[in-house]
Amino acid sequence: MDFVVSQILTGLSLSSILLLVALGLAIIYGVTGVINLAHGEFVMLGAYCAWLLQSQLGWSLLASLAVIFLLIAALGWLIEVAVIRHLYDRPLDTILATWGLGVMTQQIVRLTAGGELRYVQMPPSLSGSVDILGATDSAYRLFVLAVALGLFLATWCIYRYTSFGLKLRAITQNRAIASSFGINSARAYRLTFAYGAGIAGLAGALISPLKSVSPEMGTTYVVDAFMVVVLGGVQSLVGTLASSAVLGETSGLLAYYSNDTIAKALVLVAIVIIIRFRPQGLFAPRVRA
Amino acid sequence: MSLVGFPHIWSKNSSLAFAQDGEIKVGVLFSLTGTTAIIEESLNKATLMAIEEINANGGINGLKITPVVEDPASDPATFAEKARKLVLSDRCVSVFGSYTSASRKAVLPVFEKQENLFWYPTLYEGRECSKNVIYTGAVPNQQQDDFIPWLVEKFGKRWYLIGSNYIYPKEENNYCKKLLEGLGAEVIAEEYVPLGHSEFSSVINKFRSEKPNVIFSTVVGDSVVALHRQYRAAGLDPATMPMASLTTSENEVAAMGGDAAAGHFTSAPYFMVFDSPENQRFVEAYRSRWGGDKVTHFVSESAYFQIHLFKQAVAKLAASDIGPLAIREAVKGEEYKAPQGLVKVEPENLHCWLRPKIGQCKPDGQFEILTQSADWLEPNPYSAYPNQKCTAEGLKEV
Structure with a gap:
């Protein structure tokens, strides 16, 4: 029994990290159609902010979360204004531009903060472990799970129940017609990009106590995030949730019975097969074309 | 150098001595950029510090060691290219460098083909037997x-x-x-x-x-x-x-x-923290040269002492005899009181006798x-x- 519980918890922990990293990407990609290859760098910058605030100003991680969200969101806003908005409807150019931004960000961080690996101290109140139904899990991992679900819920509510969310859904379906009804799509895009960046920054800050913080850390997360979004279905938030849960639990289970190398390979193979037969992903919004 | 107007590479290598104008050139090949730069930078620092120490104490029989520093950027192909440059164009008598096994394997053919000498400070997995590498790190x-x-x-x-x-x-x-x-x-x-x-x-x-x-x-x-x-x-x-x-x-x-x-x-x-007068000197020198918060570790220590082994070997040779293979022969069995304690180069396999802790x-x-x-x-x-x-x-x- 405790084995089953601890296996489920492990999978949930993997899923929560995937969800955190993919959520921002899913929002940006889903609404604006921008393939943001600099997404991993937003994650990395979030982690560096956490490290900086902790080592220079002595802030605890929990206290700095809101600040980090705002800082990275502001950065996302600036990038949208300076670069991205000139490139909508030019998918190839946005891929190149965001990739270039990512490389530049990595090097800027390397030059200013140094190339050393860094770490962020876990909040003392969460550094213990908790017993759940006979299984032990790290309190911090459960906290990350709760935050990931909370963020998802908040995003979903904005999307579903606010007038801003309604406008977003309208733009997603057809930008030209939404604009002709008086929706300011440029502003909506800008806010979406900033929000997605902020969430990525938050993800970076939250995973920083469990991982190492380095200028290159973002590259692995951007791959994971795209896997989740592609599998879940591009314009579906629920799809993102479901596919992080499926990917997390599956890779946790495979890694337990074989090892992480094989788990990673098998999961990738499964994704290739699934999108071969369901190119729109697991959850595709039903839209009348 | 003497053949003005000709690319240097055209001159006959054998006619040029390695020790010239009161200096001997050595290559220093650690990544200063890229993924392994973090650790290799510390090896670069320990190497340069040892060279400075020797030069400040009058060099080797009056010859100054001139380091030629190259940055192979954590990329094995660049390692091979820079190694070729150091050996062929700069005519270094030895090259000190590399951290990963992948980069060592990449430079190995250069040193074996050109009969030059490579000094490798990192602990590694063993299963290698080259006559052109001095291994100063531990094997399994x-x-x-x-x-x-x-x-x-x-x-x-x-x-x-x-x-x-x-x-x-x-x-x-x-x-x-x-x-x-x-x-x-x-x-x-x-x-x-x-x-x-x-x-x-x-x-x-x-x-x-x-x-x-x-x-x-x-x-x-x-x-x-x-x-x-x-x-x-x-x-x-x-x-x-x-x-x-x-x-x-x-x-x-x-x-x-x-x-x-x-x-x-x-x-x-x-x-x-190892307690020896040599280590105390090493740590103090390292921190005053590169910053008080820096740490020394078992790879940077090897990077440091292998320069001193090099010096002892070269010191046994007449200036006109100095060359990679002569240095290899001279370093066999050579002992040095390193920060970790006394070390010795094993004449058979060119690895070092070390004292694990x-x-x-x-x-x-x-x-x-x-x-x-x-x-x-x-x-x-x-x-x-x-x-x-x-x-x-x-x-x-x-």
Whole structure:
């Protein structure tokens, strides 16, 4: 029994990290159609902010979360204004531009903060472990799970129940017609990009106590995030949730019975097969074309 | 230099002496950019510091050592290209450099073809026998012969082997399994994670359910930081299930934080806290040269002492005889009082006799040295392969 519980918890922990990293990407990609290859760098910058605030100003991680969200969101806003908005409807150019931004960000961080690996101290109140139904899990991992679900819920509510969310859904379906009804799509895009960046920054800050913080850390997360979004279905938030849960639990289970190398390979193979037969992903919004 | 107007490469190499105009050129080949720059930068610093020390004390028989520093950018192909440049165009008499096995393998053909000499400071997996490389880091038998029995006796016989998925961990584990078999201990799992892997929750789950006595970790790079931090977050206890490593030095501990490393064990020929007059001098010099917060570790110590071995070898030669092969012959059997204690170059396989120590990490990021091997240990790069032996004539089947 405790084995089953601890296996489920492990999978949930993997899923929560995937969800955190993919959520921002899913929002940006889903609404604006921008393939943001600099997404991993937003994650990395979030982690560096956490490290900086902790080592220079002595802030605890929990206290700095809101600040980090705002800082990275502001950065996302600036990038949208300076670069991205000139490139909508030019998918190839946005891929190149965001990739270039990512490389530049990595090097800027390397030059200013140094190339050393860094770490962020876990909040003392969460550094213990908790017993759940006979299984032990790290309190911090459960906290990350709760935050990931909370963020998802908040995003979903904005999307579903606010007038801003309604406008977003309208733009997603057809930008030209939404604009002709008086929706300011440029502003909506800008806010979406900033929000997605902020969430990525938050993800970076939250995973920083469990991982190492380095200028290159973002590259692995951007791959994971795209896997989740592609599998879940591009314009579906629920799809993102479901596919992080499926990917997390599956890779946790495979890694337990074989090892992480094989788990990673098998999961990738499964994704290739699934999108071969369901190119729109697991959850595709039903839209009348 | 004498043939004005001709590209240098056209002049006959043999007509030029390596020691010219009161200086001898050596190559320094450590990555200053790219993924392994963090650690290689410290090796570059230790190398340059040793060269400066020797030059400040009058050089080698009046000859100044001139370092030619190149940045191979953590890329094996660039390593090979820069090595060729240092050997052919700069005419360096030796090159000191590289950290990863991949980069060493990339430069090896250059030194073997040009009959030059490469000095490699890193501990590595062994199973290499080149007449053109001086290896000053440890090989598996030197780090494991004392370490494994000590851990079995202290903690028990159920071992979990976890490593990064490439050649180094597999070779170390080959030797470790051999030792464990001789001790009647049991390997309950041998597992490899991809390089750069940072999610260890499944692995930690297995630690929990398998309850090994010792976790033998050959996980390297940023993965090692993630493994230690997640081990600690999971609430596992180093007192009953310690991780034993051959690569976790002061440098890695600084990256993961002393709290995450505390209680785990490392075997190495050198620790920063080692108490010897030579080490005190080394640490003080390093910190006053490069900054008071810098740490020294067992690879930077090798990078430092190998320059002094080079100096001793060159000092035995007449200026006109100085050349890579003459230096190789002169360094055979050479001894030097390094920060870790007395070291010696084994004439047969050009690896070094070293004195391994077992350290336990403390929360302040330094190690406490628990034991030291009674005598220096002979290097045997083929320790896991008893029917092969590296000799001065090359690899022999026995």
